[in-house]
Every structure is written in structure tokens, then in C-alpha cells.
């Protein structure tokens with residue numbers, strides 16, 4: 001996998017593509033109308049409130065669950081093909097392990113179950129650097145140690161795609177930091193595409209470069225972190241009346257928090273935010289995520305970097321970057337960040353696909 005995936009980012013390969021993907025349990029939709037593209041080699045955070053559909057999406061991508069509608073492709077094929085099963089590792093919530101086996105026995109079992117594709121060096125490195133004791137039974141490990149052992153098992157099969165369902169939940173800050181550092185180092189070394197569900201918003205900054213936000217079983221935000229942040233502005237000032245100043249409300253207002261006379265608003269920019277008696281800044285990833293989680297009715301935004309590639313493009317040999325009509329779906333050139341924070345003001349806002357009316361909530 002490593003070769004493909006390492007070159008994945010440079011060649012604009014797609015790791016996962018979903019079109020109209022949905023999953024229903026009896027009459028209730030767990031996930032609906034889910035359309036996005038995740039380029040290979042990215043670390044994608046999957047964020048949403050409880051019940052938003054995160055685990056469902058991961059199970060559909062890994063082939064554990066079948067769609068009720070729409071399609072999902074992994075590396076261009078159905079998730080459940082033998083090749084994709086071999087290329088995908090899915091660590092479900094709670095890291096299921098055999099509790100009576102020691103760490104060393106668990107690793108030996110992993111090797112026995114994956115003949116010919118077991119990267120012992122990689123597994124041992126994670127266990128050693130994560131300080132997971134080899135002689136202790138899996139059932140007696142701490143939450144952080146269990147997660148690290150799960151990651152060791154997953155990475156030892158050199159997956160192209162690693163799906164992690166809340167791997168950091170319940171870990172103390174040091175264990176979270178250690179786990180995240182090992183995860184990033186290993187993913188970078190192998191070029192693994194990672195989808196990581198988490199509600200630890202403050203800790204996603206600097207970890208993920210791609211984002212999928214779900215709410216009520218639907219996509220709320222999707223795309224490059226830089227694109228999504230660049231499409232928004234954080235505006236802080238003092239209330240001079242009941243409503244937000246018109247120059248701010250003219251943008252798509254996502255969320256406003258008030259403290260005393262001061263307001264803090266996250267807007268989706270429709271161009272540059274006009275100067276006034278307020279400060280304008282780029283929101284942090286956490287501020288952006290909080291705004292969307294607080295405002296479940298805010299219009300969805302699928303950045304061009306997350307738009308599926310047209311079918312005719314799939315048929316082209318080489319799948320090279322530079323899709324006609326979709327220039328920002330190609331990979332960034334050296335030193336450039338198309339539509340990102342270095343792009344022209346309003347670039348991402350102006351070209352992103354607004355899935356709803358785009359009316360300012362407080363306009």
C-alpha cells in the first residue's frame with residue numbers, strides 16, 4: 001500500500017468517495033444523502049454530536065455495513081472487495097481485543113492471522129514507544145494502552161485506509177498526546193489515509209488536514225481544513241443595538257455568542273468582511289467546529305476539495321490532477337494552497353458548494 005498511498009497526495013488519488021450515501025434502520029435514517037470525496041494520504045477528522053452518524057459512516061466505508069441508498073467507493077472499488085478488506089483497518093469504539101491474551105500473545109496472533117503482510121517492526125515500535133507492557137493481559141490494560149495496542153495491530157497490516165472510531169475517548173491528556181503523536185508519525189511514514197472520529201475539538205487542530213462534520217445524519221461541512229477555515233471569519237465587537245451590524249449580517253451568519261455587550265460571531269464570508277468598530281480574525285478549527293455544532297440549522301458547506309470527481313474523470317488513465325471545470329479539486333502544487341488561507345479573500349467562500357439557501361441566519 002505504502003507506495004500508492006505515499007504518492008496518493010501528489011497524484012490526487014481518491015481514498016474514499018461517497019455519493020448519495022445513506023443507511024436506514026427500519027424507518028429511521030442513521031445517515032442520509034452523504035456526498036463527499038476524501039483524497040488519499042489525508043488525516044480526516046470526523047466530527048458531530050452523539051447520534052450524528054459517525055460510526056455508521058465508518059462502518060459503511062469499511063464494508064461492515066451495507067448502504068440502504070447511494071454508493072461508497074474505497075480506492076475506486078466497493079468497500080467489501082477482498083482487496084479493500086485487506087487495505088482497510090477499522091478500529092471500532094472501545095478497541096475490541098481478546099482480554100485473556102497478553103500484549104505479546106496478541107501481537108503473535110496478529111502475525112499469525114496476517115501472514116505475509118505483518119509489519120512486526122511497526123507494531124513493536126508503537127507498543128514500545130507507547131510503553132504498553134508486553135506481559136500484561138489485554139483485559140488489564142488502561143484505556144490508552146488498549147488504544148495503542150489496537151493501533152499497533154492496525155498499522156502492522158500496513159493499511160491504506162485506517163478508520164478510527166473515537167480512539168481518544170476516555171484517555172487522559174498525556175495518553176491522548178502520546179497516541180496522537182504515534183498515530184501521526186506512523187500515518188506519515190506509511191502514507192496512510194486516516195479517518196478519525198472525535199469530539200475532542202480542541203485537540204484536532206494541527207492533527208487533521210481534512211474535515212467531515214455530520215449532524216442529524218447529514219454532512220454539514222466537508223473539505224480541506226484550510227479551505228473551510230478560509231471561507232469563514234470570526235468577528236468580535238460590541239453590540240450597539242439588538243441586532244448584529246448590517247455589514248456583518250450581510251454574510252452568512254453561522255453562530256453568535258454574546259457575553260455582556262460583546263458579541264462573537266462566526267460568519268461564512270461572502271467576500272471580505274467590511275471594516276468597522278469590530279475585530280475580524282480567522283476562526284480556529286475549534287471555533288469553527290463549535291459554531292457549526294451550536295447551529296444545527298446553518299447551511300452545509302462542501303468545499304470543492306471534497307466534491308466527488310466526475311465519472312468521466314475516473315475513466316481517464318493516470319487520474320492526473322487538473323480536472324476541467326474543477327480546478328481546486330486537484331492537489332496543491334508545491335508551495336501553494338489553492339483556496340486555502342493563502343488564497344484570495346473570499347476564494348473558498350465564493351466557490352464552495354452551499355447546500356442550502358445560504359441566507360444569513362441573523363441577516
Ligand SMILES: Nc1ncnc2c1ncn2[C@@H]1O[C@H](COP(=O)(O)OP(=O)(O)OP(=O)(O)O)[C@@H](O)[C@H]1O
Nearest residue numbers: 025029030031048049050051052053054055056057
Ligand atoms: N443498529 C442500529 N439499529 C438502530 N438504530 C441504529 C443502529 N445503529 C445506529 N443507529 C442509530 O443511528 C443514528 C446514528 O448512530 P451512530 O452510532 O452512527 O452515531 P454516532 O455519531 O457514531 O454517535 P456517537 O457519537 O454517540 O457514537 C443514531 O440515532 C443511532 O441510534
